[in-house]
Amino acid sequence: MARKVNYGIIGCGMMGREHLRNIMLLPDTRIAAIYEPDQQMRRAAAKIAPEAMLVDSTEALLNIEALDCIVIASPNMAHVGQLEQMAQLRPLPVLVEKPLFIHPEDRPRIEKLMRDYPAPIWVAMEYRYMPPIARFLERLDEATGGLKMLTIREHRFPFLHKVGAWNRFNRSSGGTLVEKCCHFFDLMRLAIRSEPVRVMASAGQAVNHFDETYDGRTPDIWDNGYVIVDFANGARAMLELCMFAEGARYQEEISAVGPAGKIEALVPGPGRFWPGHLGPPPIAQLIESPRAPRGPVAIEIPVDPALLEAGDHYGSTFYQHRRFRAALSGHQPVEVTAEDGIKAVLMGLAAQESAVTGKAVDMDQGIRSKLPEIC
Known part of the structure; x- marks a missing residue:
């Protein structure tokens, strides 16, 4: 039996919950942990993935040893800082929602991170x-x-x-x-x-x-x-x-x-x-x-x-995650x-x-x- 790939999720608003539903359709995958600071969104995510551990910070999420990868679906302005936090504490493979950054002055930060980050970074372009x-x-x-x-x-x-x-x-x-x-x-x-x-x-x-x-x-x-x-x-x-x-x-x-x-x-x-x-x-x-x-x-x-029911993007989130999963296992390169x-x-x-x-x-x-x- 194949080992399950354990996902950590940062952000469970509308798009984050779409990621949850589609990841759970993949074979041999598990939502291991979720960080969502908003209590309403946190409760909604727990209903979708009741076995997932709910934590109170990005740092607490990264401290969970079982994690194999991270999905960042937080608000746009948080992406750069959360990627930098991952780079400093535990650079796991990551799928990060678009846009990768929002201000021109953030570009050098992303370019430095891109040069130094030792794991795959996949930008979600559904x-x-x-x-x-x-x-x-x-x-x-x-x-x-x-x-x-x-x-x-x-x-x-x-x-x-x-x-x-x-x-x-x-x-x-x-x-x-x-x-x-x-x-x-x-x-x-x-x-x-x-x-x-x-x-x-x-x-x-x-x-x-x-x-x-x-x-x-x-x-x-x-x-x-x-x-x-x-x-x-x-x-x-x-x-x-x-x-x-x-x-x-x-x-x-x-x-x-x-x-x-x-x-x-x-x-x-x-x-x-x-x-x-x-x-x-x-x-x-x-x-x-x-x-x-x-x-x-x-x-x-x-x-x-079933894919239409899992999200608003005409099945694309599922197919994207299937290819991200293949990249994690080394079966294909990062496409985005x-x-x-x-x-x-x-x-x-x-x-x-x-x-x-x-x-x-x-x-x-x-x-x-x-x-x-x-x-």
Whole structure:
């Protein structure tokens, strides 16, 4: 019988609990210990993983000898400090939620940690592992004949409520184009296989959160935007984000076009938000539209209902953890490295800067360290 891999979890808000449910679907795994300071979230996590030990600090978690790896799903502003604490006390293999960091001045800290950390660091970019997007990436070259234009559209619901409202403010989240969108910038780099050279953005707060106050402050997080990215190989990409469009049939619509044709992935949002009177939730589609002979071909890409029940990301969290588990056992390399995490954040920071200043940002000139909207 294979030995169980023992996981420690830091942070059990919505995403942390999704990690719990999906890890527990893997064979030969065990949630050994949880650190979650919020009592409500702590109780919710204990219901999912009743055998896990509940501890009161990151240090106490790391002192549990049986642990084989850590998942960090804490609020964004805590990631860097918790990684540094792990590096100092016990550098276990770690899967850390995106974004890897949120402020430009944190980049040297992450780069030092990346150089010195003796164990695998995997940055959680769930969208890579959604089955329709994974299939999109597999078929990309043949369907397009060489990608020239990539468009990512996300039309979804507003930011959900989080403990302490940390996701309502740029200073603790990094800003919408970092917090929400860095995984889309990761997808751009992955699909285009080149590095960004220029970022242009227009974004703002149009509809959401104006009627909310926390300690006398109104949220400043953006709810819509456009981002255009030029890449070194001549390809270009665009992100369109709207966070007051939960009535859409599909949450993500991704298209790539090249000289041979077009390929699209259409991904529904969380099934728990789908209105029951409309019947079953939609199923993801992959559509290929060659230029010759003309005629789009669409196929459905369903996901196991058990995986849909385990989280809001169309099964991707399970598939990501399965591959992380394979990396832990040495059967494959880390697929989403700390360097990938850094580059995705830098693209988000550049987009935040462009939207604030109204100017394009050249990536080789670096990101300004102080911007009112993200500090």
